[in-house]
Every structure is written in C-alpha cells, then in structure tokens.
Amino acid sequence: MVTIKGIAKEAGVSVGTVSKVLNYDRTVTVKNRNKVIEAIKKLNYRPNRLARSLSKGKTKNVGFIIPDISNPFFPELVRGASDLLLSEGYYVFLCNSDNDPNKEDMYINDLTSMWIDGLIIAPSDTENRDIGIFKQILLPFVVVDREIKGLNKDLVIINNKKGAYEAVVHLINKGHKKIAILTGPKYAQTAQYRYAGWKKAMEENSLFDDKLVFWGKFSIDSGYNMMREVFKSLGKVDAVFTCNDLIALGAMQAIEENKFTISDGISIVGFDDIYLSKFLKPPLTTVKQPTYEMGKTAAKLLLERMENIKECLPRKIVVEGKLIVRSSVAQKT
Amino acid sequence: MVTIKGIAKEAGVSVGTVSKVLNYDRTVTVKNRNKVIEAIKKLNYRPNRLARSLSKGKTKNVGFIIPDISNPFFPELVRGASDLLLSEGYYVFLCNSDNDPNKEDMYINDLTSMWIDGLIIAPSDTENRDIGIFKQILLPFVVVDREIKGLNKDLVIINNKKGAYEAVVHLINKGHKKIAILTGPKYAQTAQYRYAGWKKAMEENSLFDDKLVFWGKFSIDSGYNMMREVFKSLGKVDAVFTCNDLIALGAMQAIEENKFTISDGISIVGFDDIYLSKFLKPPLTTVKQPTYEMGKTAAKLLLERMENIKECLPRKIVVEGKLIVRSSVAQKT
DNA sequence: ATTATCAAATGAACCGTTTCATTTTTTAAT
DNA sequence: ATTAAAAAATGAAACGGTTCATTTGATAAT
Numbered sequence: 185m186v187t188i189k190g191i192a193k194e195a196g197v198s199v200g201t202v203s204k205v206l207n208y209d210r211t212v213t214v215k216n217r218n219k220v221i222e223a224i225k226k227l228n229y230r231p232n233r234l235a236r237s238l239s240k241g242k243t244k245n246v247g248f249i250i251p252d253i254s255n256p257f258f259p260e261l262v263r264g265a266s267d268l269l270l271s272e273g274y275y276v277f278l279c280n281s282d283n284d285p286n287k288e289d290m291y292i293n294d295l296t297s298m299w300i301d302g303l304i305i306a307p308s309d310t311e312n313r314d315i316g317i318f319k320q321i322l323l324p325f326v327v328v329d330r331e332i333k334g335l336n337k338d339l340v341i342i343n344n345k346k347g348a349y350e351a352v353v354h355l356i357n358k359g360h361k362k363i364a365i366l367t368g369p370k371y372a373q374t375a376q377y378r379y380a381g382w383k384k385a386m387e388e389n390s391l392f393d394d395k396l397v398f399w400g401k402f403s404i405d406s407g408y409n410m411m412r413e414v415f416k417s418l419g420k421v422d423a424v425f426t427c428n429d430l431i432a433l434g435a436m437q438a439i440e441e442n443k444f445t446i447s448d449g450i451s452i453v454g455f456d457d458i459y460l461s462k463f464l465k466p467p468l469t470t471v472k473q474p475t476y477e478m479g480k481t482a483a484k485l486l487l488e489r490m491e492n493i494k495e496c497l498p499r500k501i502v503v504e505g506k507l508i509v510r511s512s513v514a515q516k517t
Numbered sequence: 518m519v520t521i522k523g524i525a526k527e528a529g530v531s532v533g534t535v536s537k538v539l540n541y542d543r544t545v546t547v548k549n550r551n552k553v554i555e556a557i558k559k560l561n562y563r564p565n566r567l568a569r570s571l572s573k574g575k576t577k578n579v580g581f582i583i584p585d586i587s588n589p590f591f592p593e594l595v596r597g598a599s600d601l602l603l604s605e606g607y608y609v610f611l612c613n614s615d616n617d618p619n620k621e622d623m624y625i626n627d628l629t630s631m632w633i634d635g636l637i638i639a640p641s642d643t644e645n646r647d648i649g650i651f652k653q654i655l656l657p658f659v660v661v662d663r664e665i666k667g668l669n670k671d672l673v674i675i676n677n678k679k680g681a682y683e684a685v686v687h688l689i690n691k692g693h694k695k696i697a698i699l700t701g702p703k704y705a706q707t708a709q710y711r712y713a714g715w716k717k718a719m720e721e722n723s724l725f726d727d728k729l730v731f732w733g734k735f736s737i738d739s740g741y742n743m744m745r746e747v748f749k750s751l752g753k754v755d756a757v758f759t760c761n762d763l764i765a766l767g768a769m770q771a772i773e774e775n776k777f778t779i780s781d782g783i784s785i786v787g788f789d790d791i792y793l794s795k796f797l798k799p800p801l802t803t804v805k806q807p808t809y810e811m812g813k814t815a816a817k818l819l820l821e822r823m824e825n826i827k828e829c830l831p832r833k834i835v836v837e838g839k840l841i842v843r844s845s846v847a848q849k850t
Numbered sequence: 851a852t853t854a855t856c857a858a859a860t861g862a863a864c865c866g867t868t869t870c871a872t873t874t875t876t877t878a879a880t
Numbered sequence: 881a882t883t884a885a886a887a888a889a890t891g892a893a894a895c896g897g898t899t900c901a902t903t904t905g906a907t908a909a910t
Binding site: 279 | 566603609612773
C-alpha cells in the first residue's frame with residue numbers, strides 16, 4: 185500500500201509538504217503542489233483515514249443508533265439527519281439495535297471508542313434502562329424520539345401526549361365513545377405519553393375504562409394480535425386509537441377478518457404518518473410527525489456540539505404533531 | 518483520556534503486558550493479569566479501536582451500501598447480513614446511497630480508506646456505471662441484489678427473469694391477456710431482467726405489445742404515476758405486473774381512484790414480498806424473494822473472503838423466487 | 851552451587867498520518 | 881551586494897495501540 189512517504193519520495197518533497205497539500209494548506213508553492221498531485225495520481229494514492237483520525241483526534245464520522253429499521257419512521261429520521269450531516273462533511277454510520285438494549289450497548293461501546301465524533305440515538309428502552317452507559321458517553325450526543333429518564337442531554341422529541349390527545353378528541357367529536365387504545369411497549373416513553381394523551385381525553389369525557397387499554401409492541405404483528413384481543417375481550421368497539429401506524433396496519437387486518445369495516449363503525453387513528461399510511465384502505469387518519477425535520481434538527485444540535493467550542497446547557501426541542509384527517513374515521517350517528 | 522500507558526503505570530507492568538491481557542494472550546501470569554484488570558476497572562479504561570486497527574491492519578468493521586433505505590426490501594437484506602456478521606464479531610456500518618452513484622462513490626471511497634475489512638454493496642446503477650471504482654476495491658467485497666456488468670466478483674442474486682416469467686404465466690393462466698408491465702429504472706438490472714421475464718411469457722403467448730411497457734422507478738409514487746399513464750394511454754387493461762411491491766402499492770392506489778377493483782378485472786402481481794404486502798387490500802400476489810437469506814449468504818461469502826487465506830474464484834449464487842398467491846389476482850371468465 | 855531450559859515480561863519499532871518548532875529559501879529593502 | 885523579513889519546506893515527535901526480538905526470572909537437572 186502506498187503511503188504518504190511513498191508520495192513524498194516520488195514527488196521529491198518531504199512528508200510534511202505532502203500532508204500540507206492533502207490538507208489544503210496554502211503555504212506550499214504551486215510547483216510543489218503540482219508535483220505532489222502528480223505523484224498522488226501516478227501512484228493512485230489514497231490517504232489512510234484511520235491514521236489521519238488517530239493523529240487529528242477527529243474522525244468526521246457520526247453514529248446513529250435506531251431501535252427498529254423496519255419501522256419506516258426511523259429510516260426517515262435517519263435521512264433527515266444524514267442529509268444535513270453529509271453536506272457538512274460527516275459520514276453517518278447507521279446501527280440497528282433491534283430494540284435490544286444489549287445490542288444498543290454494544291454499538292455504543294464500539295462507536296464511542298474512537299470511531300465517531302458524535303452520536304445520535306433513538307433509544308430502545310427508556311424506562312428500566314441503566315443509564316450509566318449513557319452518562320459515560322463523553323462525546324457530543326443527542327437523543328431523539330424518546331427521552332431517557334434522568335438523562336440531561338440534548339433532545340428532540342414530539343409532544344406525544346398532545347398529539348394523542350387531539351387524535352382521541354377527534355374520535356370523540358365524531359361521536360365515538362368506546363375507544364380502545366392499542367399501544368406500544370411499556371418500556372417505551374412514546375407509548376407511555378401517547379397513552380397519557382388518550383387517557384386525558386377519555387377522562388375529560390368520562391369515557392375512561394381500564395379494560396380499553398392494550399399494551400403490545402410497535403409492530404404490525406402486535407397490532408394484529410392486540411386487535412384480536414380487543415374483539416375477544418370487548419366484542420365490538422366504536423374505534424381504536426393505535427400508538428403507531430404499524431399497529432394500525434395490523435389492527436386493520438384483524439378488523440377486516442372480523443368482517444367489520446369502517447362504515448360499520450370501527451374507526452381507527454394512528455400515529456406517525458409513515459409514507460404508506462395514505463395508501464392503506466381506508467387511508468389512515470393519523471398524527472403526523474415531522475420526522476425528516478426531527479432528524480435534521482437532531483443533526484443540527486449535534487453539529488453545534490461538535491463544532492462549537494462554547495458549551496451550552498442541554499436543549500430540549502419539542503415539536504408538535506399534526507392530525508392528518510383521512511377516511512379511516514367515520515361519523516358516528 | 519487514559520491510554521494503555523496509564524494502565525501500565527497504574528498496574529506496575531509494561532505496556533506489552535497490558536496489551537497481552539487485552540488480547541487474551543496466555544503468556545501472562547494470573548497475578549499480573551489481575552493487576553491489569555484492576556487498573557482497567559479503576560481508571561475506566563477503554564482501548565482506542567482506531568489505534569488498534571491502525572496497528573493491526575484490521576478494523577472488524579464491515580460496510581453495507583444500499584440504494585434505498587425506504588424500500589423495506591433493503592433493511593431486510595441488511596438484517597440478514599448483520600445478524601451473521603455481528604455474531605462473528607464484526608460491526609456493520611450501513612450507508613444509504615439514495616440511488617445516487619455519486620453518493621455511492623463517496624461512501625465507497627470513505628469506507629475503503631481503512632474503515633472496513635470488507636464491503637457488501639447492493640448497487641444503484643448497474644448499466645451505465647463506470648465500474649472503475651469497483652475494480653479499485655482491493656478488500657473483500659460482495660455484490661448483492663443486482664449484478665454489475667463486467668465486474669467479476671462474488672455475487673448473490675435472485676433469478677429475476679424466471680420469477681417474473683412465472684408471475685406473468687400465472688396471470689395468463691388466470692385468463693388475462695392485456696397485461697401491462699410497470700417496471701423500475703432502465704439502469705437497474707433487476708428491472709431489466711424482470712422485464713425480460715414478462716416479455717418472454719407474453720411472447721410465448723403472442724400477447725407481447727410494446728405499448729404495454731412502462732419504465733419508472735422502484736417507488737410508490739412512480740407506481741402511482743405509471744398506472745395513471747396506463748389508464749391514459751391504454752384505457753382499461755386486464756392486469757398489471759409490477760416490478761416491485763412498492764410500485765404495486767402505488768398502482769393499486771391509482772386503480773382505486775379510477776374506480777376499478779380487482780373483481781372488475783384489473784389483477785395485479787408484485788415482486789419482493791415485503792412484509793406489508795400481505796396486509797394490502799387486496800393482499801398482494803407477489804414473487805417472494807428470500808431476502809433475509811440473501812443477506813445472510815452475502816455475509817457468509819464475505820466472511821470467507823475476509824478470514825480465509827486461500828483464494829477462490831468469484832462465486833455467483835443464484836436463488837429462486839417463489840410466487841405467493843394471494844387475492845390480488847382474479848380469475849378472468 | 852552451577853547450568854540449561856523454559857516461561858514471562860519488557861520496551862523499542864512500527865502502523866500512516868498531522869503538527870509545529872526549526873531550518874532553508876525567496877523576496878524586498880537598502 | 882548585503883541584510884532583514886517573510887514565506888516555504890523540513891523532519892522529528894506524537895496519536896494509542898500491537899508485535900516481536902531480547903532480557904529477565906523461575907524451575908529443573910546435574
């Protein structure tokens with residue numbers, strides 16, 4: 185492998201000069217610069233970024249750990265962050281923890297031992313997690329989508345409770361009373377807050393009933409299973425509020441299998457507005473998250489931490505969801 | 518930051534000994550090993566993997582470049598590869614090229630300048646691509662999903678033509694005659710081969726007509742647009758064969774907007790069998806790819822290259838698709 | 851007690867860059 | 881032509897590990 189020394193020799197200059205050319209230092213004569221560029225071309229030299237990073241103490245890489253790559257919400261989040269980071273010269277290494285705190289730990293340990301300059305993480309478990317590992321992260325670090333209890337770090341998050349509340353109020357305004365909630369895992373903060381929003385709306389209208397609550401996972405399968413549970417334990421309901429769109433998708437499947445349709449009176453509202461929600465039959469009414477922008481914002485906060493010398497207190501950015509009304513909610517007469 | 522030197526000092530041994538402990542070398546006494554382990558704990562030391570990699574010439578990282586993270590097919594492919602690689606002690610860095618050859622080049626350049634020991638790539642453009650950059654890749658390297666013309670490297674691929682052929686034959690057997698094809702971009706080999714399968718089936722039954730062919734992109738939006746084109750230029754057709762499931766999803770949307778349904782006679786068949794295809798209305802008949810296994814196989818080939826000394830000729834693994842019959846195809850009377 | 855043998859520990863050299871104090875060359879001023 | 885000042889080039893040290901030839905220490909045999 186040809187190294188900077190080889191280039192120096194070929195060009196007849198010192199390694200320092202080659203390094204300068206590589207780093208766009210202007211204190212090198214045009215003549216020498218050209219000689220170096222020639223040599224680089226001739227020998228097809230490419231700098232070893234490992235060595236460069238070791239020397240510089242900077243890698244120009246950023247890690248992004250997500251809990252579930254098969255939920256379209258997360259790729260979209262990543263895209264928002266990547267687009268900005270890439271344009272600033274940072275590469276993004278994406279890691280999928282599969283909602284497994286152990287894998288998450290592994291990735292954190294690996295990435296933070298000098299592979300990256302900064303880290304964005306959409307955490308898996310936010311409730312029972314040992315936050316020690318997060319506190320040990322010394323480099324710039326932003327949390328997105330879910331807040332980790334007790335951890336005071338830069339954060340980008342949606343107002344989950346409010347979004348859920350508005351979705352449920354929408355259902356109530358349409359005349360629905362018996363509104364079940366199919367939510368995510370108890371260990372996920374998003375599930376907890378969306379549940380809280382549902383509860384608030386239900387209580388304000390004296391509709392709350394513990395039997396209407398179903399805890400599961402943020403997946404299609406889980407949505408399907410929960411909805412079957414609903415039918416088994418409650419019979420027919422007026423509507424379901426699902427804590428994300430994948431759950432809604434599974435639930436719609438179960439609703440159909442039970443020969444119910446929206447016009448029969450089972451309305452459904454989701455959360456996220458992933459790209460395929462508008463293509464479902466019926467198109468899904470859902471709380472839209474500004475997903476791409478959230479990713480971008482997380483990246484912005486991270487960039488500020490990575491490049492600014494000045495320190496500032498952790499910032500908490502709360503964005504708002506927006507109810508997208510489609511036809512999965514019927515007017516109840 | 519505490520380094521190996523600090524540990525050596527704290528433990529009262531040499532750096533060589535500390536390094537041995539770190540690398541599970543057995544020629545170190547229990548007493549010394551314990552002293553080192555104590556020191557590591559006490560100072561919360563973590564080896565710098567950058568330095569280690571530079572020294573060892575190995576990073577234990579693998580790169581995986583995909584063209585479209587929002588197509589669920591690719592995350593599934595990655596999952597198959599990651600699961601195996603992770604279990605062998607390799608980390609996977611996922612990079613999304615967004616079907617942009619320039620981004621692809623960027624990632625290749627970045628990753629191969631010493632960040633990784635091996636690379637898996639699902640290429641974007643396979644037809645007009647300058648393959649120079651691929652030929653320059655010196656480290657172990659496996660191509661998956663799409664073959665790059667003129668490049669003789671390890672490859673894992675599905676028999677696209679055959680899969681498409683069988684799908685179209687299925688449609689023909691069900692009595693359909695005017696079968697349009699909505700395909701992907703001309704630059705993608707998968708699109709080309711699936712088109713070839715369609716063409717073969719059509720010609721064998723004297724049904725081929727150039728007007729039935731629509732080239733687009735592998736996305737929902739493109740599927741929607743192409744299907745609108747179909748209606749505009751051909752009026753009603755008997756069926757459509759779409760070259761992936763996302764196109765099918767978009768097409769179904771357009772079909773519905775035009776007040777046609779499957780029972781009216783517009784049948785549809787997709788390709789991939791992404792996880793949501795069975796949840797569509799109607800559930801989508803499609804050619805299932807063994808996606809997870811393809812990812813795993815690609816990883817296996819890569820591992821063999823990375824860890825074996827013995828060289829072998831490039832291997833080409835061709836897997837078969839399987840038609841999954843659901844209700845999006847009606848019997849034509 | 852001396853020596854041979856073997857296991858364990860050592861530390862300098864190296865991996866491929868950047869950095870910066872020092873030296874050399876060029877330019878401008880007299 | 882000489883000198884001062886400025887610009888460019890140099891190369892050794894550093895980044896944080898691993899490796900391996902050499903040294904040290906322990907054990908066994910005589």
